[in-house]
Amino acid sequence: MKDGRNRKRRTAVLLLAPAIVILIGVFLLPMVYILILSFQDKQEQFSFENYWLFVKDPYYLQILWRTIKLSLLTVGACFLLGYPVALYMSQVSNRMRGIITFLIIAPHLVSVVIRNFGWVIMLGEKGLINNSLLKLGLIDKPIRLMYNELGVVIGLTDSLIVYMVLALATSLYQIDGSLYKAASILGAGRVRTFFTVIVPLTLPGMLAGSTLVFSLSMSSFVTPALMGGTSVKVLPVIAYEKIMTQLNWQVGAAISFLLLLSTVGLVTLFTRLVETKRYKEVFSS
Amino acid sequence: MIKKPSPLGVVTFLVVLFVISPLLVVIPTSFTSVKYLSFPAVGFSFQWYTKILDRPEFIDSFYFSLKLAALTAVISGILGTLAGLALHRYKFRGSGVINSLLLMPLTVPALIVGIAVLLFFTRIGLAGTFTGLLLSHILISIPYVVRLVLTGLSSFDYTLERAAYIMGAKPYHVFKDITMPLLKPAILSGMVFAFLTSFDNVTVSLFLVSPSTTTLPLAIFSHMQESLDPLVASLSSVVILFSLLFIIILERVYGLDRLFGSNSHSH
Numbered sequence: 001m002k003d004g005r006n007r008k009r010r011t012a013v014l015l016l017a018p019a020i021v022i023l024i025g026v027f028l029l030p031m032v033y034i035l036i037l038s039f040q041d042k043q044e045q046f047s048f049e050n051y052w053l054f055v056k057d058p059y060y061l062q063i064l065w066r067t068i069k070l071s072l073l074t075v076g077a078c079f080l081l082g083y084p085v086a087l088y089m090s091q092v093s094n095r096m097r098g099i100i101t102f103l104i105i106a107p108h109l110v111s112v113v114i115r116n117f118g119w120v121i122m123l124g125e126k127g128l129i130n131n132s133l134l135k136l137g138l139i140d141k142p143i144r145l146m147y148n149e150l151g152v153v154i155g156l157t158d159s160l161i162v163y164m165v166l167a168l169a170t171s172l173y174q175i176d177g178s179l180y181k182a183a184s185i186l187g188a189g190r191v192r193t194f195f196t197v198i199v200p201l202t203l204p205g206m207l208a209g210s211t212l213v214f215s216l217s218m219s220s221f222v223t224p225a226l227m228g229g230t231s232v233k234v235l236p237v238i239a240y241e242k243i244m245t246q247l248n249w250q251v252g253a254a255i256s257f258l259l260l261l262s263t264v265g266l267v268t269l270f271t272r273l274v275e276t277k278r279y280k281e282v283f284s285s
Numbered sequence: 286m287i288k289k290p291s292p293l294g295v296v297t298f299l300v301v302l303f304v305i306s307p308l309l310v311v312i313p314t315s316f317t318s319v320k321y322l323s324f325p326a327v328g329f330s331f332q333w334y335t336k337i338l339d340r341p342e343f344i345d346s347f348y349f350s351l352k353l354a355a356l357t358a359v360i361s362g363i364l365g366t367l368a369g370l371a372l373h374r375y376k377f378r379g380s381g382v383i384n385s386l387l388l389m390p391l392t393v394p395a396l397i398v399g400i401a402v403l404l405f406f407t408r409i410g411l412a413g414t415f416t417g418l419l420l421s422h423i424l425i426s427i428p429y430v431v432r433l434v435l436t437g438l439s440s441f442d443y444t445l446e447r448a449a450y451i452m453g454a455k456p457y458h459v460f461k462d463i464t465m466p467l468l469k470p471a472i473l474s475g476m477v478f479a480f481l482t483s484f485d486n487v488t489v490s491l492f493l494v495s496p497s498t499t500t501l502p503l504a505i506f507s508h509m510q511e512s513l514d515p516l517v518a519s520l521s522s523v524v525i526l527f528s529l530l531f532i533i534i535l536e537r538v539y540g541l542d543r544l545f546g547s548n549s550h551s552h
Contacts, residue, residue: 098540
């Protein structure tokens, strides 16, 4: 008996070993290393100075705030655009649902650089939108649609909305159809049913989608770099500059951890707020 | 029963259009005959495609990306399948921890993974090497393979394996003739997904490429930061068509909707 169990365990360890070795060498050790690095000064002495920067220098605080603000705006945009799509998906035939799922997911598998380039073509001075508005006579000179915060939010929403839609759709699919009937028998109209029955029941999906979109936009680098231009700097862009151009690893490492901490912290706070309020029961199932 | 409210359909159509439009505008733009980006494109010509041929760095990085993605797919396909089998078959103390550890590279932002790997690899002398880049791509692809294999195993019919054993088959033959064929769609999709993850990755690669080992998306990214010309459009069109090929394979083999769970990666 015991022998058999030992052999089984050995087999399991052997099968897992190569993946674990990569996980340790390419992920866990590097993460520990930059954590240590973030608490060192240039002379490799222990110090808090890299983190202290964020407390005393308003420049960094401003960038932190901008990163959070842009992420929140992205969550809002993904939610407003994504909810109707998820709702529609929960009401159509399986075939139609499959088609919409494919169309929403497929573009997401093409590099974010190329999707952003597509946005440059549409939002640029001679882009689709400016050209159309000029032709219609609605504007008389091109308006600025990117290289600003608007451009970043558009780019982020485009690449992250898929997570919101799928999270919302998953929780909408689970709603028991008889609930709609029950609500209508009790005299609730469509709007009332939506707000008192559907919305509370999809809270877990909203939370999952929002936290996912929020964390992914907090740490996105390519979209702010391409759609924001030089004036819309966010934490990931600063971290990149510190490490790659200024070769200041310690500060770069500290920025990375601060980014991770603020994302996890805000997500936890948000989750607590939602889960402990009125809708506690929705989450306990 | 509620009836299909068409306003929802209209909004859905617009959102789908919003999501696919960036890719739709790239291809017509690549046939423009002028030197600047404009939509609708001006004139018609293939010049931006022939100009790719004058830029060996893009052709080299295309081959490089292919090589890297293929190796990533094969290696993470094998390692992920082994790990998935072990996690599903043998429940031992710590297997839950290992399971969540294996998915962790997905939950930590790609940017932070990239930075951590760069700094650590510089320390141990792997930065800027092909091995270093390959290892990091394997790291971010393995979670997908593991997850797809685990999903494949959850609907796995063990009676077939048991029947084979009863009939006297050796473990190796059971694995080769029963287990593998049944798991093939899951493993194959895992590998195609690993290929795409590697082929299209920017955020992790950004920190690990060197001038002689650059991937195509990164070559495009650096070109875009210097100049925005229709050359980017023709290069991007090539990548779009190429990715599309793999997306269609993925859809045929596995179905995209099953692929996307609640968790994901790389921006």
